[in-house]
Amino acid sequence: MNDAAAPSSGSAGERTLPAFPVRRGGATRGRTAWARAWTAAVEDVWPEDEPLRRGRAFARSGRLGPVTVAPGRVRAESYTGDAAHATELTVPVLDDAAWDRISEHLADRPETAAALLEGEVLPAGLAAEAGLPLLPGHGDLDAACGCDAPEHPCAHALALAVQTAWLLDDDPWLLALLRGRTPEAVLDDLKSELLLRAMTEVTGQDDGAAPDAEADEVSAEEDEDGAAPREGDDEAEEDVEPVPADPPEPDGKAPRSNREAYARPPAPLPPLPPVPKRRTGAEEEPPATGIEADPLDRLVADAAVRARELLAHLHGTGAEDPPPPPDPWQDTVRLAATHPDPRARERLRQAVAERAAERGTGHDVDQLTEAWRTAGAAGLDVLEHPWTPDPAATARARTALAEAWSPDEEPRLTVEENRFTFGGRGLQLRLGRDGRWYGYRRRDGVWWPSGEPAADAAAATGELLAAEEGHHKT
Structure with missing residues (x-):
């Protein structure tokens, strides 16, 4: 599998789309330019005709479940008879430099940028632009499936690639999400780029502005002491003493009358007084403010944790909404x-x-x-607070949890709301509203939290079993 792919389930911006029904005939490569461009990229990476034909047939059969698109991956359940397999396509998430190039490219085209900000979808021409790698190329696209077929990619993975094109027919923004950016993030980057350019243009105009003509005329008439002669009075300079030029000079330096003071070398500072000695045996004096240090320490620590959570959200590494x-x-x-x-x-x-x-x-x-x-x-x-996930999420979780156990030790699984209990083992997993799995262990008839939450159901099961083994050893 591609090492550069994004994390699995629970990623910010993840979207799950309904499963496609059976299709009888019709085009499988997509109707729109984005869908056809995706199909061409897939067929360029996996060009063999017979596997592609089987993949298109499977895509039309209605045997793929709901499709989830997340940064770096597309996932779905594929069904063969009574068996269900987890099928996945992976691509690398684009780095910040690549997204910067895309923002600059869009900002270079004012009409396109305005249309996007007014709610239009990504322009199809963006797929063919050099240096803008939205579509996967050789070495980018990879596939994995639980069917254990000898072919790579298998018909299930190719069917998922075909259905991805169908999804792009309705929403080209899914390709941006697959490459690591939500539509909101792409538009925010575009707004920032447009704002930066507008600010740069304004600053450039200010820097290049011609000096005020009237100010130039006054400066030209000023004498070397900085005072302008009064109009129509040739004898003014002899009768009136010049006024010191206290206002700042046009060159930005200090007024002439102050330059002598500024030119003097600074006088040395007086030595610091000695630090008072602490009296031995003296009782600890209460703080001058009346506030003990410990509560302040806690407040500072709590503020730091809160700031870290907000920064994680702003940088896109935390939850989708600020905590x-x-x-x-x-x-x-x-x-x-x-x-x-x-x-x-x-x-x-x-x-x-x-x-x-x-x-x-x-x-x-x-x-x-x-x-x-x-x-x-x-x-x-x-x-x-127990809650009830949607049926599709519950079905996917059942499959993932069943695969986490070996056939000879798989326990009876009971599902009640968001709680998946392994009968006879005293173990339970709870699906949180944040998409993570929380392990619980039964102790004296009471369910206790056990271990850190995990984004993947199978990984959470492994952590729970490891915790149980460690508990038995102790």
């Missing part, structure tokens, strides 16, 4: 889980217990604080 600040309940749990002072932590745990009783959560303090330490507010939400 909201914790509400009073979440903040109480957070402090009880993370406060370094045992005395304060015990008071906070009591506050959590009281509020939990008021809320009727049914969870004790240790469960709540452990959920926060596992994954913050998202982990707390997974512990407290």
Whole structure:
């Protein structure tokens, strides 16, 4: 598989499109210029006729599930008889330099840029421009499938490539998403480029502006002391003393009357007074402000964590939406889980217990604080609030979880809302609203958070089994 592909499920901007129904005949290479350009690129990378024919036939058969497009990859379930296989195409995500070239290219064409900002789709001519590698080339496009067919790519992967062209018929922006940018990010980059050019043009005009003609005339008439003679009075210079030129000179230097002072060398600073000695045995004096340092330390640390989350969002490495600040309940749990002072932590745990009783959560303090330490507010939400994913996501999760176990040890899987329980093992995975999987282990009849969340169901299962093995060893 392509090493340069983007991360898997849960990426920012990921979109899942409905499965295509059975198609009887008709063109398979797409109707629009973008779809045909994608098809040409795929057939250039994988040119063998017979595999392409089988791929087109499978694409028309209606045996591919919903298609998910994310940065670096296109995924779908393919069905052969009763078997379901995870099928995936991968391409490298374009780096910032490539997207900068695309923004500059669009900004060079004002009509195209204006149309995009008014809601038009990406112009089809962008696919053929030199140096703008939106379409995959040799070494870019790769495929993987769970069918274990000897051919590479298999008919399922080629069918997924065919259906990707059909998706581009309806929404060419999906190609930008596949290469690592959401439509909003592309338009933001274009706006920044247009704004930068506008600012540069204005600055250039200001720098090249001719001096005021009247100011030039006055400067030409000024005498060397900086005072202009009064019009019509030839004797003025003899009768009136010149006024010192206090305003700044046109060359930007200090007024002439001040230049002598500025020219003097600076006087040395007086020596620093000695540091007062600390009295031995003296009692610690209270802070002058009346505020102890420890709360300030916590506030600074909390502000730093919040700033990091917001910066991650601004740079596109965090969640799609900026993380909201914790509400009073979440903040109480957070402090009880993370406060370094045992005395304060015990008071906070009591506050959590009281509020939990008021809320009727049914969870004790240790469960709540452990959920926060596992994954913050998202982990707390997974512990407290079950929810129901859409049926397609549940079906994909069933397949992925079944593949994570070997056939001789696969347990009975029970699904209730977002909770996938492995019968007889005391293990459970919960799907969070953030698309990540959270491991839980049953202890004394109670489900406890276990381990860090993972973006992939199979990876989360592996982490859960590793945690269980370590628990048994201890």
